Amino acid sequence: MVETTKNINSSPQKGKKLLEQFRDNIRLKQYSYRTEKTYIEWVREYILFHNKRHPREMGVTEINQFITHLVVDRKASASTQNQAISAILFLYRNTLHIELDQSSLNFIRPKKGKRVPNVLSIKEVRAVITNMTGQYKLMTQIMYGSGLRLMECLRLRVKDIDFENHRIIVYDGKGGDDRVTMLPDSIIAPIRQHLAQTKATHQKDLAAGLGSVQMPFALDKKYPAAHQQWIWQFVFPAPTLYTEPETGITRRHHIHETAIQKAIRVAAKTAKIEKRVTPHTFRHSFATHLLQNGYDIRTVQELLGHKDVKTTMIYTHVLQRGANAVKSPLDP
Template identity: 40%
Template sequence: MTLIEAVRATIRRLHYSPRTEEAYIHWIRQFFRFHHGKHPRQMGAEEVTAFLNDLAVARRSAASTQNQALCALLFLYKRVLDLQIPQLEALERARRPEHLATVLSRKDALTLLEHLIPPLRLIGELLYGSGLRLLEALSIRVKDVDLDRRQITVRRGKGQHDRPALLPVRARGELQAQLDAVAQRHEKELAVRRGEVDLPHALRAKMPGAATSLAWQYLFPASRPCTDPATGRQVLYHLHGSRRGHRGLAVRCRRDACAAGHA
């Protein structure tokens, strides 16, 4: 197992998000290149500080960028290599600029939502009315929607915690229509012996029928299936929150699963 493979294995064992995995791998590779491929066990606080200072001073990276790189390197040393890094006393911290937040008025927000095309309008309603992050909204499954209680259950949100979110009253009609559309599509998929979705962790072994059940289908499914890297089976994933692609949302599976598609 290479070091990068060990990093991936550790991230997945700890159930970090795919985005965190992608970011950490990126910065660890940048760290290698900066020190000409030198192994991290042969480096310490001095080399880590030099790399992070280069980000802040030479590359003039944002404070959030430098912090993300620092977290990636701390993960590499503590979680993967089981080594402790001494205090980074000579670290030059990138300055965090002070900006006044630009917040849309209620009227402006509603006007913006009215110009979105379904299902993007419903996604926008959930972001605005339920306070969901984009990936949290896209990852909603049918079973997570409770119209009677006007509640959406967010699974593995920030910090890998579940939490309830209020369902906006104005989104109830569109949400019911989207649930009906997902159910109709799922029936057609099952008729041609498809309709599987990816399942978290070891749930496929515990609940073999969950992958083809309506309850586990995504509320905002992709237009076509892709290969699940964990099982090698063809599964249906959710819309991907990329800016590229048709109507601002590309339909794409995980980067290590299959190539990008279009809605």
């Protein structure tokens, strides 16, 4: 271990267990809660794989063994391997303050293979949405009409819907960036009606001494009363309350992603769509249909929140006539 690592600050946070220190460091970096949970799970698996040895007693040899296990035994995908690698390296650098000699790591970060996104036609999109009701229908309309990712839709708060300017503001999207996208005129009235019902539920929670919502980053310290304010509530709140184990506070979170995933699967099956349809399919369809309608690819890039236009370019390969509108030689 000595020859493969360099200890740049060996003093750990006193009085806290390793995973608690790890969680604190993730929050200091303002990573999303989803990333926090994923990273903690990977570090826990890494420790258990090595029979609960402390990571400080391990190094590149043990990391290589764990990643090899993921590849060979668990047949982990490229994205899964990358998650595990990122979590473990974060642990060593930011919590244990050990700088690994990465030249001694014998794995290469796997690259994801290129995949053509699964896209529905406009007719198919409408068929699926027609077979949905209530808030799940509204969520699907937002993902298709505004190009939101599933978790971006779930994490929408009341303040993020700008009715006056017909726009949705997406805060802390993938990569930590904010962006603005359109709010379709056709769903303004349904959203207003939905929010009226949601507000009634929130007022009942407040009357019962509840009404708290988890605040992003450290805003609960900056604005101590904001967690009960209407504007900070989730647009699509969960039907049940939960008690936060760390604080003991009872809150209302957003709907779980599995609920909308199931609703879309059922609607697609009812509509007899013979394709794999997921929430992300509607974001893919949003981008493809905009390009089909002649919108500039840079505009679509901004609406999707892609940092590189190359990512957006993938949708040119699923247009009705293929990339660059090439006509097949088989057609007359």
